[in-house]
Amino acid sequence: MTLKRLATAVRRTRRPVRRGRAAPREQVGYARERRHVARVHPRRPAPGGAPAPVRPDGTYLITGGTGGLGLEAARTLHAAGARHLVLVGRGAPGAETARGITRLRDAGACVRTFTADAADLESMTAAFDAVGREAELPPLAAVLHLAGALDDGALLLQTRDRVRRAMAAKAVGAWNLHLLTRDTDLDALVLYSSASALLGTPGQAGYAAGNAFLDGLASYRNALGAPTAAVQWGSWAGTGMSHRAGLDEDLERSGEGTIPVEEGGAALLGLLAERPFADPVAVLPTDWRRLADHAADTLPSLLPLLPDRPPAGAAARPADFRAALDAARGEERRALLVREVRRQVGTVLGRAEEVDGDGDLFANGLDSLTAIRLRHGLQQAARVGLPQAVVFEHPTIDALAGHLLRAVDGDGGAEEDGEEGSAC
Ligand SMILES: NC(=O)c1ccc[n+]([C@@H]2O[C@H](COP(=O)([O-])OP(=O)(O)OC[C@H]3O[C@@H](n4cnc5c(N)ncnc54)[C@H](OP(=O)(O)O)[C@@H]3O)[C@@H](O)[C@H]2O)c1
Incomplete structure (x- = not known):
């Protein structure tokens, strides 16, 4: 450096x-x-x-x-x-x-x-x-x-x-x-x-x-x-x-x-x-x-050093992801959600490919702060409200994807995204 x-x-x-x-x-x-x-x-x-x-x-x-x-x-x-x-x-x-x-x-x-x-x-x-x-x-x-x-x-x-x-x-x-x-x-x-x-x-x-x-x-x-x-x-x-x-x-x-x-x-x-x-x-x-x-x-928006347009993979992704999810049918929807949860777990943990679908995320290094970031990222991607304790109650990639699927389909799980759940 x-x-x-x-x-x-x-x-x-x-x-x-x-x-x-x-x-x-x-x-x-x-x-x-x-x-x-x-x-x-x-x-x-x-x-x-x-x-x-x-x-x-x-x-x-x-x-x-x-x-x-x-x-x-x-x-x-x-x-x-x-x-x-x-x-x-x-x-x-x-x-x-x-x-x-x-x-x-x-x-x-x-x-x-x-x-x-x-x-x-x-x-x-x-x-x-x-x-x-x-x-x-x-x-x-x-x-x-x-x-x-x-x-x-x-x-x-x-x-x-x-x-x-x-x-x-x-x-x-x-x-x-x-x-x-x-x-x-x-x-x-x-x-x-x-x-x-x-x-x-x-x-x-x-x-x-x-x-x-x-x-x-x-x-x-x-x-x-x-x-x-x-x-x-x-x-x-x-x-x-x-x-x-x-x-x-x-x-x-x-x-x-x-x-x-x-x-x-x-x-x-x-x-x-x-x-x-x-x-x-x-x-x-x-x-x-x-x-x-x-x-x-x-990140606070006043930082002039941040790129003006959202970089690929950040803010651009949620809209694309939700559109892809809405267009998908049957098992494909679940597979898309599993992939997205795995990607986001990878972002907050720095490694995802090693985490099994049914592996406990907390045993793999997730903590209360990264769990909050994960919930936040999933809410943005799927454009759906999630309970504050969603990651604690569904602590595997498969369980989170299943919960998201039900939330997106309006079949329970969705909840207002209260600010009091955010880390800062
Ligand atoms: N390390 C970083 O990457 C980093 C980055 C940004 C800013 N800083 C700032 O730089 C400063 C030094 O950080 P550091 O990484 O060197 O931390 P550190 O290794 O933990 O050293 C902190 C020192 O502050 C002393 N201290 C704590 N509370 C005190 C008090 N009430 N009165 C007098 N001494 C006290 C501690 O000794 P005792 O416990 O014996 O009092 C220790 O010597 C901190 O203010 C930190 O916020 C550090």
Whole structure:
């Protein structure tokens, strides 16, 4: 993968505009009687841009610094000239992070670790005070906010506590950093947001909201004159939360892609060099056509990088499929439905030919989120409402095809497609 591919970055703009209709690639929101429009602009980083303003005489504090991307950020900053690094996490670094810290120290970096909860102002105030008391540490140059945790699940299975868990370190943590640094002359506050805030990834309601808060906070702080960069990262390969969740392969297959660590580090430095900071920037290694084909029903329409016309196999298919189904007779109808269910199972699982008609889909890797996507895709293809639990109640390709046949023939099974059944 080249840097060029990785740099399929987009920029989102929010600013008040005159009254009017939203264009197809716009998102409109009203706040305090003002109309705001969000747009996404494709962009590529300027080749050979200015070097990142990283300096040896300042301290770089990284919340979530003991995690996968935190350690990578420390390595990147050190390689770019930083000497003093402070890594903050709630717990002590694990064995792998400890090895990484040792390597950084061997390479001449001064690395300190502090235990604090980013979402707890008292705890973070104590950490900042402790950093300030360390004689060896120069004044803060920049703060990178990476503290974050996942608690993914379908919206119907979310609880207040789960949403809080996915949002607290991100949103409350970022606000605490704002309070703690607003009178400090920082070169930058860098907020590690996520592509979930841009793409609205199914199953990540709390996490996406937490990241969206970071994007808004960056705009707010920049308006106050406090240099703040929000970076909506795509998923990194080989390290971090997404890699640990075993998603690297799925992400490559879907077209969303993954960011190799060296390219992520280069992108971070490139973004740090872009002054003044303005709107959030997404760094995505995405093949948009493939992603649209894979997840057309869940992608926000404001993405200008998506193909304008539905690619073959996505939105074009349902109308064709239903027409073919209506024209078919007898056993042919059932065979068509089995083929379509198998194709869609293949789309959500990444492999279908290996799944027997009577093989339990959940034993073959389906989970609650992919079951929702499967139901959604089948509804679109057959243009018929299906019960929310249809895949759970008919968990094989044959059983699903049989149920669809009855639903299409109006012989039971059909039900209004309530929005409350969708994942996001
Ligand atoms: N990995 C990716 O592909 C990816 C993509 C987009 C965005 N991001 C964002 O990048 C950041 C780092 O992700 P990662 O992949 O490196 O995750 P990670 O390996 O799980 O690291 C997260 C770090 O945050 C710390 N943390 C969690 N809650 C905290 C809290 N309340 N206060 C202080 N520290 C806290 C964790 O340590 P303790 O548990 O010990 O506190 C851990 O060190 C996250 O904000 C994530 O949303 C990651």
